[in-house]
């Protein structure tokens with residue numbers, strides 16, 4: 001009986017609409033249900049190139065750069081469904097060798113750059129087809145809680161006071177000691193201004209191994225490095241020490257790792273001549289927008305510009321702006337964030353009165369945490385944000401400024417010498 005009826009295709013227009021709207025809160029769950037193939041409005045089966053793992057016509061596999069699929073982005077609505085999934089444990093018993101990664105750990109946490117490099121460590125081990133482990137060496141205070149999801153098989157955490165701040169001599173002594181004991185197959189460092197390049201260069205000079213800088217395609221046989229201001233590629237044999245660019249590898253997102261501690265026995269520390277006197281106060285607006293860690297960005301929803309500048313000053317934030325704010329003459333062109341402005345990589349991007357047009361979103365794709373202040377709870381910036389405050393920009397900035405100043409007052413009090421510390 002059923003054979004005489006044609007197969008009726010049942011469509012769900014709402015699900016199709018959500019599948020097309022990547023910013024919809026239910027987008028991920030609908031896509032997960034549909035997989036990589038979606039039935040289009042014409043009835044044709046469409047392949048969805050945005051699904052993680054999709055292999056494009058050029059043979060390149062789409063990776064989960066933001067790690068949203070493994071539930072690593074705590075606080076994001078989209079990860080809540082996957083957070084409980086226990087990933088398979090990757091164990092390395094009695095490793096035959098080591099690949100050592102020295103992550104930057106900016107702010108005490110692994111950066112996306114660090115995670116790319118840990119991922120690369122594992123792909124090199126796969127190529128070697130050997131029972132090797134990836135070791136991470138961390139200095140100073142660590143706030144990282146997800147080493148196991150980033151691919152760390154073994155961890156050397158040197159947390160004593162001599163490794164805090166800018167301490168290249170102490171760190172180099174530790175790396176040299178690790179080199180003598182473990183004889184790593186490779187040393188992997190981020191090629192970055194956050195310490196990776198500096199340490200890698202020092203280690204390279206100390207142990208007499210020529211490092212590869214600006215490396216971005218690495219196999220066990222050959223390394224491709226960017227040269228001449230990234231205008232050409234230089235191929236060379238893969239050396240022991242590598243300074244790696246972002247996106248040199250795929251961050252781990254399918255396995256859990258053991259993070260077993262490796263201890264170092266005592267070693268002789270040479271005299272240190274460099275003293276870290278702490279950070280110097282700089283004008284946040286003197287920091288190039290592309291390098292700023294904390295950006296307060298203004299859009300068309302700012303109506304009190306004096307207050308905005310005062311708030312940026314109180315928060316110690318670098319100022320950014322949407323194109324509308326720039327076109328209207330409220331902010332200089334150099335402050336524009338977005339596709340036709342600057343692409344920023346801030347740890348925190350605070351968008352005030354910015355709707356979240358795609359051209360603006362392109363510029364903030366690499367930001368770690370986005371906070372939106374907007375009157376429109378349904379705008380794209382609020383959908384993208386990790387935290388949103390729905391309210392009038394002027395009122396919220398006023399409250400924020402008051403809090404910042406209050407906190408500064410507390411810090412100033414803390415900084416004042418206490419009576420018992422006075423020397424008679």
Ligand SMILES: Cc1cc2nc3c(=O)[nH]c(=O)nc-3n(C[C@H](O)[C@H](O)[C@H](O)COP(=O)(O)OP(=O)(O)OC[C@H]3O[C@@H](n4cnc5c(N)ncnc54)[C@H](O)[C@@H]3O)c2cc1C
Nearest residue numbers: 299300301322323338339340341353354355357359375393
């Ligand atoms: C080729 C091209 C390139 C472009 N490049 C860029 C680019 O690089 N960067 C860029 O930013 N744009 C760019 N644009 C422009 C982009 O399309 C948007 O027009 C622009 O980003 C919108 O800026 P906005 O969000 O500040 O303004 P609007 O879209 O007007 O949004 C204002 C927001 O403020 C909110 N708001 C209003 N009043 C208040 C209040 N009192 N309190 C709190 N919130 C309030 C509103 O709800 C709204 O969400 C480009 C466009 C084109 C065509």
